Amino acid sequence: MQSGGGFMDAGSRATIAYSLLPPPLSALPAKYWTSISLLVHGYSVGALFQELVAGVGECAGDAPGEDEAFILGFIHDLGQKLGVLGKASLKRVEEWVKDRLELLGVDGASRLARYVRTNPAETMADPSYPGWVWSLLRFADRVQGSSSPADMFSLVEDLGRDLNKELHATLLNVNVPHVYLRAAISYYVYRELRSRREELGVLTVISTPFGMLVVSEKPLQLTVEWREFAERGFFGEPIIHDVLADKLAKFAECCDQRACVEEHSKKGEKSKDPTYSGFKKKDCEKSVLFGRKVSAYEVTLLYYGGRNVDTMFLGSSPVLPSDVSVNLGFEGVDYRDGGKFTCVICGLKTESAVTVGYAKTLAELVGARAPKTEKWTRRSPPRNLNQLFGSLNEGSMCPLCMGDYLLYLRMVKRSTGSDVVSASFSASTSAIALEDLARILGALVSGGIDVDALESPDSFAESLEDVLNIGGNFYTDWFSSRIFAFGNFKGRGEERIVNIVSRAGLVISAGLYPLTVSDHVPLDNPGTLFRSDIGVRSIYSYSPADRNLGRYTPFVALAMAFLGELGARKGPASSAPTVLGVLDYPPSLAPLMAQYASPSAYSELFHVISMLEEVV
Structure with missing residues (x-):
């Protein structure tokens, strides 16, 4: 890219x-x-x-x-x-x-x-x-x-x-x-x-x-084709790849033939024909497209099938809300507001919808590692989405949420895990720079560079050059100056916390913040240095823009990055704080923690700062 x-x-x-x-x-x-x-x-x-x-x-x-x-x-x-x-x-x-x-x-x-x-x-x-x-x-x-x-x-x-x-x-x-x-x-x-x-x-x-x-040097009136977006919208690839599109088309045809439905969706049995693996009778019913009952497969293909399914929908176009975009038009869509259905996920009024239970079918068909559906979104009623999807199969999910979930599944499948690491910049950023920064984030989250690289001023830059010019697990939202990548922070309890904080410390050391590690991309900009589901901790829950605390940020990043090493260096009789206790210390004590956790990395940082006559 x-x-x-x-x-x-x-x-x-x-x-x-x-x-x-x-x-x-x-x-x-x-x-x-x-x-x-x-x-x-x-x-x-x-x-x-x-x-x-x-x-x-x-x-x-x-x-x-x-x-x-x-x-x-x-x-x-x-x-x-x-x-x-x-x-x-x-x-x-x-x-x-x-x-x-x-x-x-x-x-x-x-x-x-x-x-x-x-x-x-x-x-x-x-x-x-x-x-x-x-x-x-x-x-x-x-x-x-x-x-x-x-x-x-x-x-x-x-x-x-x-x-x-x-x-x-x-x-x-x-x-x-x-x-x-x-x-x-x-x-x-x-x-x-x-x-x-x-x-x-x-x-x-x-x-x-x-x-x-x-x-621009000319007045800009930009219109793009929705079908072309579907064809290349998954970051250069089709949102629905050809094999899956062909499968969905077969499923849609099967839904119109009672004998086919009965043959491939017998209760408690899987279809003997691998072509129909994942086919479900319930997905043939109850979905609605512009007032008529259709299969969920047909709705999926109409909105995200790309050019290879044009002939299936002569006279039909995807429908988008009239205010869906600003200074940007989509060819090949109809603009209409309202509808008899209310999406249970985002609240959009729509005249086309699939049952919420179809989300499980999509996960199976895409072949993602079945992430919990509540990891996909927080725009929901205050209850577990798995329970919601299980009890409201008659409920409605709008085509936009369906596309969002489909893209999420594709991202999870191509990554090592479903933990989302995101950075949202509150300042304007060159579009070229934002993509570069997304590449850097992807390389750091994927483990392509280790925290040991912080111990040498040259090794970090050299390591980055080797991994940046290849495709990877990174994503960019140019509409909101946000970048994100998927990772896998293994372990339970303290082990998982240490893994999250250490990797976040490496990313922050590279200057990428405010940073969030969660199971979804947040809709807001946290403003604080770091935020995650492990809770608020004094050492990183501050604004880097704070004139008094911001100057400690390089030391905070080091202390976070080497949190695991800090635990390893602590002997049985040591009076040093517990590993997680470090996170409750204020940023002003981060230099001491960084020096204890990694003397060599601290020495490199202190050398540069001393050379600059204590600019921190």
């Missing part, structure tokens, strides 16, 4: 970023108005500046190359964000950056390193490049600080004046509470914008908490 446009790949960007800000230094808060890390801030500005320079510089000339643009954006205010004051201290940061760039083999390391102290995004006076280059950098920096769509539109207007271009800002969004369906639609829409970039005049795409901001 490379971002295209001729840019360096995710592995190259991540190697540069984590070489300049090795974990857990990368976990330092960037701003004290929102909870994002120094790494996320620099990465987003760097990737956005890189994309803008490539887009505008093609015709303007005299612009930095792509590597240089990313580095410039990443370090443009590094000294300021680290809190370094005074020429001597800034000189140390400059030397640090120069040395790291030279180790990477970057040409002109000395020249680039000086931007640490000049911050041309603010001064706009550096003679190295024309003013329009610094206008792009200023836009990339300031758009992340925008707190509303109106602010963003104003920044786009200002950029257009600076470039002497007519620029347009369009905010795209989908108004549904279905997190997996939203992510899939956002993936498809983002890919459409990139593949049709020249046709649509797209300059850049920015993920915001309010939707997907598209900056």
